[in-house]
Amino acid sequence: MHSIDTVVIGAGHAGVATSHALTAAGVEHVVLERGRIGERWLSERWDSLRLLTPNWMSRLPGWEYGGPDPDGFMTAGELATYLGAYAGSFAAPVVHSAVHRVAVDSREGFRVVTDLDVWRAARVVVATGHCHRAVVPRGATDLSADILQLDPLHYRGPQSVAPDGVLVVGASSTGVQIAAELRAAGHDVVLAVGRHSRLPRRYRGRDIMSWLDVLGSFDRTVDELPARAARSEPSLQLVAGSDNLDLEVLHAAGVQLVGRFRGAAGATAYFADDLSSHVSDAERRMCRVLARIDALPPQGTGPTDAVDVRPVRVASGTGHLSLRERRIGTVVWATGFHGAWPWLEPPVVSHGRITQHRGRTAVPGLYTVGQRFQHRRGSSLIDGARHDVVDVVSDVVTARTHPRRLVPSGAA
Structure with a gap:
């Protein structure tokens, strides 16, 4: 003692x-x-x-x-x-x-x-x-037993998944990074997109984290942001380095984008018809942040002109997907932690x-x-x-x- x-x-x-x-x-x-x-x-x-x-x-x-x-x-x-x-x-x-x-x-x-x-x-x-612990939707228990299910705490890399296609659920930082890695490794990837936050990795010659630091974004307190939605905002769609990683980049790489995961029955996954609305909401929030950056006085040396950030153009997501017909053998739940x-x-x-x-x-x-x-x-x-x-x-x-x-x- x-x-x-x-x-x-x-x-x-x-x-x-x-x-x-x-x-x-x-x-x-x-x-x-x-x-x-x-x-x-x-x-x-x-x-x-x-x-x-x-x-x-x-x-x-x-x-x-x-x-x-x-x-x-x-x-x-x-x-x-x-x-x-x-x-x-x-x-x-x-x-x-x-x-x-x-x-x-x-x-x-x-x-x-x-x-x-x-x-x-x-x-x-x-x-x-x-x-x-990883947050896993209730519908996960309704998937066929022969479909491998992983969360980010147990995913180590492309070697962790089955050799065929992968459904990644969740499009915040973890989901987009895993989807990009699996696609680069040659897997057919479908990404289920829910509420997410988007910002460019670099803007006007500086890393976006530097701009957020200047804006004081990380110092805003619970008293200043009392709304539950603001306090539980998803992590940014970012990857380390100088490259952007967003839904536009993933779509161009061949990742299929669908709406929010709603549930499953055997080898069929169901998705909400909300892909466009989630993308639009993320665009509006991003534009508000970039406008605040553009309104700042010059910050030392380097480019000062605003940089165009391409909007994400996506087609309407499918309402359901047969994982067996698509030859998807793994689902990765990138749906948060608690x-x-x-x-x-x-x-x-x-x-x-x-x-x-x-x-x-x-x-x-x-x-x-x-x-x-x-x-x-x-x-x-x-x-x-x-x-x-x-x-x-x-x-x-x-x-x-x-x-x-x-x-x-x-x-x-």
């Missing part, structure tokens, strides 16, 4: 950033990690994946990219190495141990049970991210999210970092943790001198 002030769970970017801030504040703590630092990037990402944010956006508390390619894009393995170097720079107290249970202990604060030991802590910070914390006993999880405000849950002493839209639009980005850890660690420091009453385990 160990006693310590704070336990941080997870040694990804959010957990290590929290550890850095706790170290700077003089708070005794430990970081519990089931695997390697950055484990999810090493074991739950496809082989060709690169970050969608350029290297200069990998800013963490007391740490930033100092390599030769600030405008490049790290692979998943390179990011894990980057996080390992960050943790080593301040001797982060990482203990490689899987958490099995977190419960409120009325005497000590929390009891954290791992596969190696038990920790008693006054405070716990859950920093395991929000992409634990969090899962089965080991977390305090009742703070709802609909795949930890209910919190600026990292603080309703249970005194229980915090989280790295949630999607935790407080800012960019909270779940590597770059966003540096803001949210300030809120959490400031509260930890305050709570050490002004403790609040604990909520018993099982209380609302």
Whole structure:
């Protein structure tokens, strides 16, 4: 049995950033990690994946990219190495141990049970991210058993799928990247398109992330964007590098575009007649963002004229598709993720999210970092943790001198 002030769970970017801030504040703590630092990037990402944010956006508390390619894009393995170097720079107290249970202990604060030991802590910070399980539509269970079904956590590359055609469901960043990779490998690919966001990779001589940073888009808070739709907007259709990857590019490469997946019966998949409306909605949102960029004053040197972005021209999608006749043997569900914390006993999880405000849950002493839209639009980005850890660690420091009453385990 160990006693310590704070336990941080997870040694990804959010957990290590929290550890850095706790170290700077003089708070005794430990970081519990089931695997390697950055484990999810090493074991739950496809082989060709690169970050969608350029290297200069990998800013963490007391740490930033100092390599030769600030405008490049790290692979998943390179990011894990980057996080390992960050943790080593301040001797982060990482203990490689899987958490099995977190419960409120009325005497000590929390009891954290791992596969190696038990920790008693006054405070716990859950920093395991929000992409634990892939969201799979209910209709997936109605597909024939002979059709291989994969999600992005289990897809590693074209070698993962059957040798014939593939249906990819979901047209945000993950779906379009997987569809492009499979098409380039020679597979017949059908892409089911739902609500999505489109922006060019580069605009007026700069990476789009640079423009969004200048606009302050990632700093907009839940108070400024209260609508649920705005807070759950899909990730951008982007790929690392300088090339655009959108529906127009995929269509030109031979990918068939259909509407939103509605369900299945055996070897038949059904789609909504909404392809054109989703494309039009994405175009309108993109044009609003580009107009804001065009209204900015000149930003240093480089091209200043607006660049034409081609509209996506698509035919109406089919209402149904016989996967057997089309020789489609695999469906890849690129339909999003949600969090899962089965080991977390305090009742703070709802609909795949930890209910919190600026990292603080309703249970005194229980915090989280790295949630999607935790407080800012960019909270779940590597770059966003540096803001949210300030809120959490400031509260930890305050709570050490002004403790609040604990909520018993099982209380609302």
